[in-house]
Amino acid sequence: MRRKAQLQIDLDASLAEEFSAAVDSARTSEAEVLREMVQDYVDRQKMDGEYRRFLEAKVSRGRDDIAAGRVMSAEETERLFAERRQKAMKQGNAV
Numbered sequence: 001m002r003r004k005a006q007l008q009i010d011l012d013a014s015l016a017e018e019f020s021a022a023v024d025s026a027r028t029s030e031a032e033v034l035r036e037m038v039q040d041y042v043d044r045q046k047m048d049g050e051y052r053r054f055l056e057a058k059v060s061r062g063r064d065d066i067a068a069g070r071v072m073s074a075e076e077t078e079r080l081f082a083e084r085r086q087k088a089m090k091q092g093n094a095v
Contacts, residue, residue: 007034 011019023030065071072080 007038 019033020030023033026033
């Protein structure tokens with residue numbers, strides 16, 4: 001069984017009037033607009049939480065790599081990719 005709840009919010013009178021006018025012009029109800037806004041907010045919070053967990057795991061893996069010595073200096077990385085770019089350019093010219 002679906003439970004219903006009521007939500008009461010306080011708004012400035014002018015904002016409440018503008019909201020009512022916007023809802024009327026959209027030919028919908030205030031309750032429907034608020035339900036959609038609440039659902040959008042909940043969905044965004046879930047996505048933010050998922051991304052935060054993903055990012056924390058990625059940072060943790062990076063810290064583990066550093067602790068285990070699995071790192072390259074910026075200079076090593078640049079040298080490696082310069083070689084790769086040069087090789088790719090030679091292969092591209094040969095085709």
